[in-house]
Amino acid sequence: MDQKTDTATAEIDAYLKTQEQKNLLRFITCGSVDDGKSTFIGRLLWDSKLLFEDQLATLTAESKRVGTQNGEIDYALLLDGLQAEREQGITIDVAYRFFATDKRKFIVADTPGHEQYTRNMVTGASTADLAVILIDARKGVLIQTMRHSYLVNLLGIKKVVLAINKMDLVDYSEEVFEQIRSDYLKFAEQLNFEQITPIPVSALKGDNMIGASEAMAWYSGPSVLAHLEGVEIGAEDLSRPFRMPVQWVNRPNLDFRGFSGTIASGTIHVGDEIVEPASGRSSRISRIVTFDGDLEEAIAGQAVTLTLEDEIDISRGDILCATKDRPATADQFEAKIVWMSSDSMLPSRTYLLKLGTGTTAARVSNLKYTVNVNTMEQMASKKLELNEIGVCNLSLDKAISFDPYAENPGTGSFILIDRFTNATVAAGMIEFALRRAENIHWQSVDIHKEARAEQKRQKASVLWFTGLSGSGKSTIANLVEKKLHAMDKHTYLLDGDNVRHGLNKDLGFTDADRVENIRRVGETAKLMVDAGLITLVSFISPFRSERQMARGLLEDGEFLEVFVDTPLEICEARDIKGLYKKARAGEIKNFTGISSDYERPENAEIVIDGSRQSPEDSADQIVATLVERGVI
């Protein structure tokens, strides 16, 4: 149907054509409610006529009901979306606001200024082109101002508006403004900002928000809105080398094979040479396909489908790159990470790392130090807690391609995902590749695992016994080993207590040490398997992710998890070593089942009901399973 009829005035048509030429500026506002941040944003929304009458009516009614502003309009209510937060009077998350002028469309990330919410600010800043940092003119540059500036800088934002607010409360004093301005510029010397624009404002009265302020004739710079409308953005994406993470292989039929994705940086033309750096395979662009027709050229930010002259094997997660300017490819790199989960980051634990469109298993091999966001001091630490920022080495299970974040945020940023809760636990920014990885190769030998196991007439494997202290793991493992030995099988038993006397005697019982304990045992078991042995491991191993890590070290089918499922009451009643009594008395800290969690296996190959089965029956069941699986 034709919706563009002649009745429309040429004027509106022309207006709409100019509207279509607008671009988009994303910015983040940093500051607390005390700095007048909500009033600041509310003012921009109101003055750009983005508040509707019914919204205003709701706002007025809500202001009276909740009443933090003595019945006056409380702009904070407009900005705090969720009811629970509203009643607590705090913003706890990131909210996005929209407004537009004739020149630009704006998306504002509104994030709280409170200390424990670093994660929200980092989230908001990750997509921002510019940051507005609010300062209360009466208070000047505070610790929180430095914190906000540090985080904005960490995420690579180069342009900052320093909105020195509440100028009406300091008699619009030029001296006050100048003092804060020079304090801030001095502080910001240690950061990488390219443009800092200080503006004296009163969000409440509207001075220098939209138009010039009569009360501050001494200020000749732009108003906040004029600056936001005019500031130049985004040019750097285009000057960077071409990168496109492949999202989806587009195969409607046998004659068409395209690679769909969003161009992260640079430009691409038909005929340009590209490479998939991990494999080194290269080709030329034959078509740039879109729904609206083929293009000759495509630029950063566009979502396109590329076809190539040669048939090369490319799949989701690969990054198509300019041949002449390739990214790094490595399985280890150094990165800054911001921890976003209340479960702390433990070195050696395996997480999923998503960079671009590819997901890889990764672990933090070395936490070098954490950074205090208030003082920027570096501190040694063994783990990373919620809202902490750390510099660390990550080790991946395969090599991937990436750029340093400072050179190319689109291919230098990643998130870490917990493999069990699936939560996004961290945001990361790559510093550089670690070359070390390329120089350590697994020593290949002529006599291999299968040969060694064959000689012993068995299949090398691991029986991993997990369960609470006192569940009967070691008793059963011991019986199984006796039975196997009697059958002329070659075995070795790694017992938790025994290993802790030697190999792991430097480790305690904190979460971090438990993870390392299991990592070492897992690696030892792997060597035993390589020697062709049936390896029995008897460890409480309370965390799913560590058992998963141990499983991941071995080949499919080699790892058999044996869950000795004995209820806590029974284990505690047995209390063979008297440990439960001590734990209850508080003499042992971090005792599994009492003061530390035991995460039950979900898919154990063998489950023993420790409350019903005798150790003898249990051992028989396990041996029978080994026969069934062809291990013996």
Place this chain on the structure above:
Amino acid sequence: MSTSRLTHLRQLEAESIHIFREVAAEFERPVMLYSIGKDSAVLLHLARKAFFPSPIPFPLLHVDTTWKFREMIHFRDTIVKDYGLELLVHINPEGVKQGVGPFTHGSALHTDIMKTEALKQALDQYKFDAAFGGARRDEEASRAKERVFSFRNEAHRWDPKNQRPELWNIYNGRVRKGESIRAFPLSNWTELDIWQYIYMEDIPIVPLYFAAERPVVEREGMLIMVDDDRMPLNEGETPMMKSVRFRTLGCYPLTGAIESTAATLPEIIQEMLVARTSERQGRQIDKDQAGSMEKKKQEGYF
């Protein structure tokens, strides 16, 4: 990060396409919720762009409350046929059995049973693990904080206090069996963007958006269109013919019309630019109490 050489609509378009492709690549059984309105029209247009030259690799799902405007259903069937789409229609059989409707059961119960419950039924029945919706953050306060990939537990509940942080354009699409996400490719679009894009791309929309003479009655300050003979008229109430249009489309008894003569897209956009009320104002569902949308969302309403 923005690129200065893309216009804002082209940038929004590209970001939406990116979201469509991420979901299609990472989920086993995605579905697109199709409500026939203007946002759905844009959503569908973007989905066609995202996978071109392949067809859209997932079905559309319309949760039919049986009280939609007749013109909407007609439009839906035409579009599905013209574009060769796979459409699933779900109606809550329990609700039909009990004769649930907005006039007999009130708007809240009707919406709960025929929309929220029906949606959950359909998602469970087909075991969809991702459902695209056309919600926008500018629509309503509780939406402003919602993620693009909005996680739902096995009971389809949304936990606003425990959302996954979303950084850059990297989306976490990991869910366990039974869990799902709602994906919102239009999160960063405003109502004005939607109209401008419909105009720029010449996207077909339901004629109800354009002003025409229609039979309406006035109730509690809202103009309700008499779309079929299921609408009981109060004493002394006679439908009047008025030039009206709709800014938003839902169940006809719950959707208020506005008096207007805007019969073309430029006229609608012009009217919008001088408008002083938001589009949801025409929806009964939001008026019950402040935060009502947030409550509904926690319970699984889109």
